[in-house]
Amino acid sequence: METRKPMLSITRRVRFAASHRLHNPELSDEENARIFGRCNNPNGHGHNYVLEVTVGGEPDPQTGMIMDLGKLKDFLYETVVVEVDHKHLNADVEFLRGTIPTAEVIVSRIWDLIERKLPAGKLLEVKLYETENNIATRTSSR
Amino acid sequence: METRKPMLSITRRVRFAASHRLHNPELSDEENARIFGRCNNPNGHGHNYVLEVTVGGEPDPQTGMIMDLGKLKDFLYETVVVEVDHKHLNADVEFLRGTIPTAEVIVSRIWDLIERKLPAGKLLEVKLYETENNIATRTSSR
Amino acid sequence: METRKPMLSITRRVRFAASHRLHNPELSDEENARIFGRCNNPNGHGHNYVLEVTVGGEPDPQTGMIMDLGKLKDFLYETVVVEVDHKHLNADVEFLRGTIPTAEVIVSRIWDLIERKLPAGKLLEVKLYETENNIATRTSSR
Amino acid sequence: METRKPMLSITRRVRFAASHRLHNPELSDEENARIFGRCNNPNGHGHNYVLEVTVGGEPDPQTGMIMDLGKLKDFLYETVVVEVDHKHLNADVEFLRGTIPTAEVIVSRIWDLIERKLPAGKLLEVKLYETENNIATRTSSR
C-alpha cells in the first residue's frame, strides 16, 4: 500500500538588478551573433531578476517554523544578492566567472553556492525569473 | 521501460485578510522577542494572504472538468475563507487554536481541514502566500 | 544510498486572448445551464490566457542553454499562439474541435500538440492561467 | 498666492471576463479587416477586463470614509459587472448596443452608466484594462 507523506516547504523571494552578456569567447563573433542574437550585444543589457528559494522540512514545535523566513532572507542577501545586485554578471561575479550567464547557468550556480551552506537535503528548489516570461528552475530530484 | 503517465490538475486561488502574532506562551517574553522579532508585537500585525489549492484527476468526459472550478471556489470560501477572512488568526480561528500561526503551520492546518472533505488522493498541493515574498507549501508526496 | 540528481528546466510564458463557451451538445439546454452556469452563455465570453511551458535538460556547454528561450518562444507562437490568439476556441481552433474547452482540456490538448514536436522527454509541464485565479496544469509523471 | 487644496479619493478595482468583436457594420468586410485586423475575427475573442473606478470627496468624520469601499464594490457589481461578466459585449450588453466595443468606448459608456447614479462631482476616473498592456481611461476635467 502506498502511503503519502506530506511534504512541507517555505519559499523566499528576493530581487536583484544586474547586467550580463551572452557570449562564448571560444566561438567567432559571427557564431556568437548567430547563437545569442541581441543578447550578444558587446556592451551588455540587463534585467530585474527575481530569485525564489525553497527549503523543506518539518516545523520546529517550539517556533512553528521550518526555518526562520527572515533568516532565510538574510542568508540569501548575504550569500547571493550582495554578490550580484547592481553588478555585471560576466565581469563582477566570482561564482559566475568563466560561464555564459544564461538563466539556467545562473540558477545552477546559485544552487551550488547555497546548497552547501544549508543542512543536507533542505534545499528543494531554486527558481530564477530573468523576466516575467523567461524562467529557469533547478529542483532536487526525489 | 519507463512509462510516463500524464498528470492533470486544477488550481484555485482565493484571498483573505487577517492579522496574527507569532508567540509561544511557553517561552519567556525575552525568548519570544528574540525568536520572533517584530512578528511578536503584542498587538499583532496582518497580511493579505493568498491561498492556492491544487486538486488532481482526470476530466469527466461529459463536462471536461476534473472538478468544477466554481464549486472548488465555493468549497474553499465555505471551508477556509469564511473562517479566516477579516479575523485574528490566533484569537478567532478554531482550526488554528493553540498553534503559532506561521505560514507553514497555517498551510498545514488548511491541508488537514480540506483534505478530509475532498475525495481521497485528490488534493495535491496547498500553497499560502503571506506576502509575495514569503510562501509556504504543503504537497502530497508521490 | 540515495543519490539526488539535480533537475534543471526552463519555462517560457506566452499570452493569448480568446473567447469560449462551455457547452456539451449531447446534453439538454437545461443540463448545460445547470452544469456550466454563466460559462454556458450562448454568445460566449473570453479571457486573457497565460500559458507557461517548461522543458527540462542539461545546458549545452557551448551555449549555456537547455534550449534557446527565444526559439522556445517562437515555437510556442507558431504552434500554439497563432492558433488560439484572437480566436473563439470552440469555433475557430482545429486542435480543440469537438471538445468542451475548459482550462484542463485546453492544457491537455496543448500538451499533446507540442510534446510530439519536442525531443522525447523534454516537456515537463504545461500550465494555463484562464484568469489569475483559475489555473490548469499538466505535468509529466516522474 | 496659490493655495493647494488637498484632494482625496478612493479607487475600487473589479474584474470581468467577456468576449467582443471590433466590427463596423457600415463598412465593407475588407475595410473592417483592414482597420480591425485580428480583432475583427467573426467569432470574436475575449479578455479578462479589470475596471478601476475612482471617486473623490472628504472622509465622513463619523466613519473615516469618503464612501464605503464595500458599498462601492457592490454598486459596481450590480451596475456594471452583472451586465458584462461572462457576456459577449456586442451581443449581450444593453449599454453597449450599437457601439464598436473598443476599450475607450467601453470605458466611456461605463462612465455614463455610473456617473448619473453617483452624487454629482464624485466620479473622478474610470480606467479599463483590456489586457495589462492595453488601457483606456476617462477622467473628469478639472
Add this chain to the structure above:
Amino acid sequence: METRKPMLSITRRVRFAASHRLHNPELSDEENARIFGRCNNPNGHGHNYVLEVTVGGEPDPQTGMIMDLGKLKDFLYETVVVEVDHKHLNADVEFLRGTIPTAEVIVSRIWDLIERKLPAGKLLEVKLYETENNIATRTSSR
C-alpha cells in the same frame, strides 16, 4: 496661446504589513457593526499595504535626479514604514492615534506626516493600496 510646461516626477513604492480595526468609540456596538461590518471584528484583521509616494521637480543637471530615489526610499522607511510595519494601526501608531484607520484616513495622515519634511511643493501624490482592489489617494490640487 496655451503653453504646456512638462511636469516631471518620481515615485517610490514601499510596503508594510499591519493590522487594524474600523471602529468609532463614540458609536454603539450595533452601529459600529452595521457601518463597518467584518472590518469591525474586535480582534482586528490585517493587510499587506503598498504605499506609493510621488514627488515632482526638475532633474539636477549634475545628477540627473529630481531627488535620489534611494534617499526617498530611506526617508519613507524612517518616517513612515518604521512606524507602521508589523504594527496594529489603532494601538501602536502615534500619527494615527484617535482616528478610524480607513485607507483614506491613513493616506491623508501619511501626507501630513511627510509633506512638512519635504521641500515646499515637492509632494504631488500619496497612494495607498490596502489590497490590490482597495486604494486611497491624496493628490496636491493644481
Add this chain to the structure above:
Amino acid sequence: METRKPMLSITRRVRFAASHRLHNPELSDEENARIFGRCNNPNGHGHNYVLEVTVGGEPDPQTGMIMDLGKLKDFLYETVVVEVDHKHLNADVEFLRGTIPTAEVIVSRIWDLIERKLPAGKLLEVKLYETENNIATRTSSR
C-alpha cells in the same frame, strides 16, 4: 458655472531590458561613488524597464478608437524599443548620448523623442518603471 469636459485617453505598455551606469564624467570618482552609490558600478547593471505611454483624444466614430492601440504599439517599438532593448543605455543609445540615464532623464528623453512624431497635444503622459518600486513620469501640464 464650472463645466466638466470628460477627458479620454488610451495607454500602451511596452517593455525593454537594458543596462546602464549612473556616472557624471565631470565629477571625480569619489564624488560619483558618493552620489550614485552602487548605481555607479563601472561595469553597469540592468533592469527590465516597463514603459507606459498615454495619448488623449476623442474616439473616431467610424472605428471607436482614439488611435489604434496596435499602431501605437508598433510606433513605440519602432521609435523607442528598438533603440533601447538589449542595449547599454549609456553606450548604445543615440537619444541618451551624454546624459546620466536616471529614470527621470530617460522618461524625459522618450517624451521628446515621441511627442514630435504624434499629432500636437495628443501625448498626455510617459511613465517609466525602472523596477516595480522606482518610477518616473512626465505629464503634460494642463
